[in-house]
Amino acid sequence: MMRRRDLLKAGALAITASAPADAEDPGCKPGNTKGTFVLVHGANQGAWIWRDVETVLRLEGYQVFTPTLTGLGALSHRVSPNIGLRDHIADIVNVIDTEELDDVLLVGHSYGGTVVTGACDALRERIKKVVFLDANAPEDGQPTIPGLTPELVEKVTGQPPENGYLVPALPPARLGIDPADEELTALLERRMTGHPIRTLSEPLELPNGGTQGLDRTFVLMTPLDKLQPFARKRMKEIDADESWNYRELLAGHQAMLVAPCEVAELLLELVEG
16 A cells, blocks of 8 residues: 555656656647546545545546535635535535536545535536445435434534534544554644534435436445444445445545545546446
């Protein structure tokens, strides 16, 4: 497995080495790519979660967008108790619209699965494939986390909601990070932010069927016995539904950071296979 630092170094060297040749290549034009990925992060996180995966996908010739959801990551200064699920879905719909993207390879991680489901419902004709990485996949009328209340937040996280409306980030170890990996543990502790509770408790509205009928794949990255009961139940429903493709990459919930090359390779396989 290639370490994160080695991956970035190899990517930088590859880009540097190829720059002169590309500059002289008349075929190297903006938009001359194999396809377009839009990668959507999960709760408490941001676009930074995709950094290493994005590097690999770009080196393979793909255009990659990693939008940050409102109130999180680099946009945490815009956090507000009024932010709801519709706002996060609009974040992704607006990227696809304003960038005029078609045949999108849409990927959601964790809570990002709820967001991409809503985006697919709004832009069905623009989505080529959709991939759920250990992701929520609620059906019409369901929230990301059923029965979520401030009391449940405190029970699960051990802390009351921050400022009364933000779900605190879980400790990295509870997200499957090896405590011995001090570098990655410190990175998550620095970068994770509180998450607006409304986005997790609001029901998902899918007037156009969501991802039903689209080319969709669920990738299990956390062993079933370690999932929350509601997630385990939904996972079993998906596994039994023949309209879903099902794959496993049991590298942990934060596989994008722990095993970015393997995640990128699986995404490429799903797209190019």
